[in-house]
Amino acid sequence: MEAIDLIEILTKTNGVSGDESAVSEAIAELCVPFSELPIEIDDFHNVICTIRPPREGEPHLLLEAHLDEIGFMVTSISDEGLLHVVPCGGIDRRLQAATSVLVWGRPKTPIPGVVGYLPPELDGPNRTIPKADEMVIDIGFSKEKAKTLVTCGDRATPDITPLQLRNSRVTGKALDNRSGCAAVLLAGEMLAACRDRLKCGVTLLFGSMEEVGSSGTRTAAYKIAPTHAIVVDVSFSATHDMSMQKYPGKIGGGPMIGYSPVLSKDLSRYLETLARKNGIPCQTEVMGGRTGTDADAIAVTRGGVKTGLLSIPQRYMHTPVEIIDTQDIRQTALLMLFYGYDLGGGAI
């Protein structure tokens, strides 16, 4: 599997928090060739893929990436046929006006829409950024027809497919965190290839509802009961309008190894050493408090899990023009491969 192909497949579908079944199925299908046990999609749309069940007394490594994405949820249909929506997760209200979206009432045939917008000529002099509850989606149908196509609770996402830019960089929607899913899938594939030599259990988890509080991952991690975990998410790569000092992450510079009170410092240091030893470019990301990722939930599962965090540097997070570098996905997967290979035989 190539990272770019995975991004194509994984961003084609809807996976807005709480409505992830389409992306769950896509991921489960990709796991089939290397899963040792039947793949499980649970009631929360979490996908659990066992690469190697732990033997008695062995450590059990969980590799996790959340599979949900931010988006809109339809709350009602107005008399004019407009869809009133609320954000699912941290939508950027500044850049929704007059953008193309798909409303995923029926997964196979989503309805195209446009986020409603008032042009300056018809607005007052003091233009403001719309409030979260002021946003609507226009699907161009009357209320009667709209009711046959859309139901309250349907989700909407940007209507775009990935586009390759320079230097193995890709722009698209939901790269937060399908990039992480791609890295975990690649690591799973490589670990499965050397399954017989592993000295630890390895389970992949693609967790749901991270963008709305990690509820999917929390329950799945409880069920899996790992001893160690590496979480993959995206994090900030500085852009022209951000402080390089505060956000030193660089796109294309390799995974950002996280340091945070909730993460295992030993594990993070070990990952750094491992990266250096194997010539994998890496960076560090220091978070004084919580990480704002599924790592926060996984670390406190049951009696506690030694947890590390690898972040794929990303520009313009939570916008329809997120950018990642597919090389960073590859490097992140490699680092997880080396860690999985060492665990049970020397790794911390």
Add this chain to the structure above:
Amino acid sequence: MTLMEQIQALSDAVGTPGDEIEVRRKIMSLLPDDCTRRTDTLGNLLVEKKGAQAPAKPIMISAHMDEPSLMVENVDMTGGVKFSVSGEIDVQTLPGRRVWVLSKGERIPGVIGIKPIHVLKGSEIEIPISADDLFIDLGCERKEEASKLTNPGDSVAFIGETGPFGDRLVRGRALDSRSGCAVLLALLEQELPFDITAVFTVQRETGSTGMKTAAFQVQPGAAVVLESCPVADHPVLGAKKESPKLGEGPIISLREQRSFYDKELFFQCKELAEGEEIPIQIKSAAFGTGDGAAVQTSGNGTRVLELGIPSRYALTPCCIQSLKDLESLSALLLPLVGMLGEKLS
């Protein structure tokens, strides 16, 4: 080709102000054989079609070819591409867009991004965006790489797909110009009662430069200008001015921001539409601009009729128009040519 296919073909072409060649070529390929055609110095396409009779003075019908776009200014230290705005663009709709930088015959994809909401401070999210803070990101590592790809003056167009939408609507990019071109092309395919000069103009977005010079060459007795007209017909959006509606017919304008149109033509066209039972709407508010004002004051002056195509989210790459309105506009143009021909004789 159906009207929808024609609009799709025209809006897939890129035509930025001063760089309309792709659109002009597309239009030329779609023109019927019995038209004479000429491209002038600035790039306007002037097409003449014979009708049953010759009017005393030319009847000019126009649509513009250019779309609001951006232009590359320079490249900054990080490889970001700084741009200026060409045409009527709402800067608030720029962040989050995909663009093509048109350089040396290639379309180089890029995006306009802004820093994520996670790193904003306090009420920073409520502050409207300024174009000065925006850059195009081509994915370049550094300045040298971006400088090799693009040069100051390169045009930048918005990426978007055009296609059927909702209930007999069309959604897409550059519709504000291309649907007018499509309607004008459809007129040229018909048997006409009088000769007409169809003009596809350049640089409408940047001050009707093309129309000023085209009108000088044609010296029309009467001019009909096809334009898109912004509508905000959903009360829930809270428009501060009364807006025409999508799907209720083409809009006859009494005025725009810079000018009042010819009252006599306005009423005659209104009567004609009523007689033909073609739905029309009236716009009396002073919003929108167009090529109309430029024809009006050209040479000794020309009577101008502006026909607007109702456009939701006009001037964005997600403009919505109604096929019903476009069909009504098409249906109105043929008898209008007859009426203007009689009037000028």
